[in-house]
Amino acid sequence: MANILVAATPVSGHHGPLLRIASHLSSAGHEVVFLGGARFADDVRAAGPGFRALPPEADYDDRDFSARFPERAGVPAGPAQTMWDVMHVFGDPTPHQHRALQEALAGFPATAVLYDNLFFGGVALSLGDAPDRRPATYSVGISPLGVESRDTAPHVLGLLPPVDDAQRAEYAAIAARMAEQRAPLVGHLRSCFAAAGVTLPEGPLGRTLTDSADFFLQLTVPGFEYPRSDQPTGVRFVGAIPIPATVGQEPPAWWPELERARAAGRRIVVTTQGTLANTDLDRLVVPTVRALADREDVLVVAATGRPDAAERVAAHLDAVPGNAIVAGFVPFADLLPLTDLLVTNGGYGGTQAALAHGVPLVVGGDSEDKPEVAARVEWIGSGVNLRTGDPSDDRLRAAVDTVLGTASYRERAAALAKEYAAHDALALIEGMVTDTGRH
Missing domain, CATH: 3.40.50.2000 (Glycogen Phosphorylase B;)
Structure with missing residues (x-):
């Protein structure tokens, strides 16, 4: 030893x-x-x-x-x-x-x-x-x-x-x-x-x-x-270092809603600003929720990483859309296998975890190393690089539609998942x- x-x-x-x-x-x-x-x-x-x-x-x-x-x-x-x-x-x-x-x-x-x-x-x-x-x-x-x-x-x-x-x-x-x-x-x-x-x-x-x-x-x-x-x-x-599994913890109260959405064939879109650049949720998380508010075929999970998630998001929205869940800390090890798309500001660890699960991405971040992460996602063809940390609702909606509607993004993410698994x-x-x- x-x-x-x-x-x-x-x-x-x-x-x-x-x-x-x-x-x-x-x-x-x-x-x-x-x-x-x-x-x-x-x-x-x-x-x-x-x-x-x-x-x-x-x-x-x-x-x-x-x-x-x-x-x-x-x-x-x-x-x-x-x-x-x-x-x-x-x-x-x-x-x-x-x-x-x-x-x-x-x-x-x-x-x-x-x-x-x-x-x-x-x-x-x-x-x-x-x-x-x-x-x-x-x-x-x-x-x-x-x-x-x-x-x-x-x-x-x-x-x-x-x-x-x-x-x-x-x-x-x-x-x-x-x-x-x-x-x-x-x-x-x-x-x-x-x-x-x-x-x-x-x-x-x-x-x-x-x-x-x-x-x-x-x-x-x-x-x-x-x-x-x-x-x-x-x-x-x-x-990639695997995300630790949740042991001995009850799933979030909203988890059955997620399972019902999956069973109904709805797409699960998770959005997050990670653990550091998550003070102003109006940069990416709130715009994603707002941009997809009219999509009945999608359930959005806003993973804020904050105990005051509801208050932070409510400050920017008249009401949380019916197709969205606002959460603080989420069990990502359990959530990513159910996820169809991750909208992220490009945290390195979170991006690795998503690709290890074969999840394609939409990336919009401009702080720390996030532009470099976004560029690599674009280069390997596993997602869309928004090239900004403050995307408009229209730009987010278009990027989500592009990734969900183009098989090559998920195929490339799936190929990378095999490499991570090795x-x-x-x-x-x-x-x-x-x-x-x-x-």
């Missing part, structure tokens, strides 16, 4: 996959310690691993970003906000995360350390010592692979791969301009890593972050990611991190 330290940024979309990995490793008999946000302590202990809290300088509650990062609200969504997030949400905690990892390792001699790909304290640990003087390190890719490549567009813009030399030249010019614009970001990160006693190497940032760990475990299948002829050798596609992500990760040799 192995000693394994798992570390996660205190954001739900980062914490969740890392905790499911840690729980699997713990249930397999390995000694596991989880370093994460204090608000997740009870969940971690209930899942099996031991728990250590991040220091206050590296901890915050992602349910209220404005409390810790008040300036963020003034940064426009898109590349500017992504750059701000990398600098401050993920960059500033670097020395404190690094110190927390070292302190944890001093009392828990782990043979392997796993961390999400934006837990920069883990990157500092990987860079700070030669591989034979530290535990094996594994960065877990919980967002689209961001390594620069001659075969892809500049990352974060949501552009499809180049199709000819002219477009490659165009993208190269865009990348050069972006490099100039990112100079403050790189300089800021250098100071963050220097505060941890580590030098951030020269070269493209995405490649440095991917190459620093011994292995980079991307939580998807090759079919969802752009092919790169110059892909780093340490990248491994391990598949990857047992948790078993693959366990096999890698418990192997004492560096493969």
Whole structure:
């Protein structure tokens, strides 16, 4: 059995996959310690691993970003906000995360350390010592692979791969301009890593972050990611982390309505804005409910991920349509097998889960990594990319009609589901991190 330290940024979309990995490793008999946000302590202990809290300088509650990062609200969504997030949400905690990892390792001699790909304290640990003087390190890719490549567009813009030399030249010019614009970001990160006693190497940032760990475990299948002829050798596609099944819980009160709709041959359309960008439900969830209000052949499930779901949605609608269910937290492991279409803002984990169940998508998101997720959905032909985070009702209605009425979207999603089924992500990760040799 192995000693394994798992570390996660205190954001739900980062914490969740890392905790499911840690729980699997713990249930397999390995000694596991989880370093994460204090608000997740009870969940971690209930899942099996031991728990250590991040220091206050590296901890915050992602349910209220404005409390810790008040300036963020003034940064426009898109590349500017992504750059701000990398600098401050993920960059500033670097020395404190690094110190927390070292302190944890001093009392828990782990043979392997796993961390999400934006837990920069883990990157500092990987860079700070030669591989034979530290535990094996594994960065877990919980967002689209961001390594620069001659075969892809500049990352974060949501552009499809180049199709000819002219477009490659165009993208190269865009990348050069972006490099100039990112100079403050790189300089800021250098100071963050220097505060941890580590030098951030020269070269493209995405490649440095991917190459620093011994292995980079991307939580998807090759079919969802752009092919790169110059892909780093340490990248491994391990598949999607399965959504945990609900055990010992009663189904929601509205579940019989869902089953009746399925039995009657109605299509089930689920809409969600995930766990982070779900404060303003009038961006995607409410417009989807409104756009499909007259569709008798459809039942819409608004999965808001919020305890105040009814109040939030009611604030934007005169009344909830008769063909819609407004829900807070839903049992996605049970819901996705019954779903015909997911309308989503493009959260990485939720998109992987939908495709693993063969569910096609309509994607409309403009924050964090969501444009890149939407572009990949478009590229693989498993859904419609709305190319906006604020689609109109008409645009949503047309996109839903297109996906439900065109067999190729579901066929492509079904083909991807077979690829996901061929990857047992948790078993693959366990096999890698418990192997004492560096493969």
